Amino acid sequence: MGFSRIMSFTITKSILIVTAIFSFFQAPVSASSPHVINFRSPNLYPESLAYDPTAQHFIVGSLNHPTLLAISDAGVVNTLVNDQSLPDTSSFLGVTVDIFHHRLLAVVYNRSDPSNGALAAYDSRAPHTRLFLTTLHDPASSPTAAGANDVTVDFSGNAFVTNSASNLIWKVDRDGKASVLSKSKVFNKTAAVPDMLHSSCGLNGIAYCTKGYLLVAQSNTGNLYKVDDEEGTARKIRLNRELTAPDGIALRRDGVLLVVSQHKLYFIKSDDSWSEGVVYDETALDSESFATSVTVGAEDRVYVLYGHLKEGILGNSQRDEFSILEVRSEDESAGEAVWVYVLIGFGLIYFLIWRFQMRQLFTNMNKKIA
CATH class of the missing domain: 1.10.287 (Helix Hairpins)
Structure with a gap:
């Protein structure tokens, strides 16, 4: 017993x-609840977001200033770059981190001369010295049309920059020498959707795939393109559903493409190297906060930037609080x-x-x- x-x-x-x-x-x-990072910086209105895995912080630019800020997980703000050598009307749009060559790459936008953009490269290590400043100009563009927009980088240090006005892609080598990689006719085959905010914004978000090609979003058509990183040949990616005004994009390590718009974050995958893509989930975003950029942070977490860009463009606000929000796929x-x-x-x-x-x-x- x-x-x-x-x-x-x-x-x-x-x-x-x-x-x-x-x-x-x-x-x-x-x-468990999504990670929310609130941070403060007067009149910043950041358009783009990147994550530096080495320094373990986020990096944002500004619609109104030539500054790059580091944002910690707790929302602590530190200025990395404040380039006073640029014109007072300059600001930083797309930003990315070249982790293999210790560089920060930022697309320079000049409000007084929108068609004359540039790509600036800075050392990612203090004191963040500027390494080069390369002018990016398309003579065929209207002087009032915004040109250079977003940027990505490959393992060799080549940067790829989209031109939203002329639907072209520049390639800027590690030394800062620029050339036109692609001006494919495919980019102009689809008529732009009539929209007050996006009708003039063509090629926008861009991401480099390790297999040797670029993925590019076109805001005014909702299209995604696959572009060869050497030849510049392009083809439209067939999707199972339409995207509305796609903006920034990012690739996760598992190959999932993240596409952000003002209203939604799309989760897209492909089984055939992006001849076709499947939108398998979409998450609603706060449209008033106007998300424009997405990045992949630590542990493959997905984050979008609430930069309130529309307020900044209209110039009718003096906001000082912005946020970075973790977004999850309900299906995942x-x-x-x-x-x-x-x-x-x-x-x-x-x-x-x-x-x-x-x-x-x-x-x-x-x-x-x-």
Whole structure:
């Protein structure tokens, strides 16, 4: 009978342990909340967002100033670059981090001469010396049309910059020498959607894929393009649903393309190297906060920038608070929860098998004692 009591106690204790484990795994699935970073900087109105994995902070530019700011996970702001050598009417639009060559790349926008953009490169290490400033100008563009917009970089240090007015892509090598990579006719085959905010904004967000091509979003058509990074040949990516005014884009390590717009963040994947793409989820965003950029932070977390850009463009506000918000795919979160429950199920099955074996052992022991 003593052995029976021990077995009863052991089984009861095991059930309590399994229940505790179940509760432990269930809590993170249902209770964790997205990371929100609020930060302050007077009249900043950042248009682009990047993440520096080496320094472990976010980097934002400004619609109104030639400044690059570092934003910590806690919202602490530090100025990395304040380039006073640029004209007073200059600002930084697209930004990216070249982690292999310790550089920060920023697209320079001149409000007094929008068609004359530039790409500036700065050392990512203090004191953040400027390495080069390369003028990016398309003679065919209207003098009042905004040109250079977003930027990405490959492993060799070549930067690729979109021109939203002329639908072209520049390539700027590591030394700052610029050339036109692509001015494909494919970019102009689709008529622009009539829209007050985006009708004049063509090629916009751009991301480099390690397989040797670029993915590019076109705001005024909703199209995505795959562009060869050497030849500049381009083709439209077929999607299962339309995108509305896509802006910034980013690639996650698992190959998922993240496309942000004012109203939504799209999650897109491809099984054929981007001949086709599937929008498998979309998450609603706060349209008043006007998201314009998306990046991938630590642990592959996805973040969008709420820069309130429309207020900055209209010039009718003096806002000093902005935010960086973690955004999750509901479909992916549901899938993660399923895997947790599957693991718990295997644990319960193992426990039941063990319990059955112990019961058989107990029965055999009783027979021998009798």
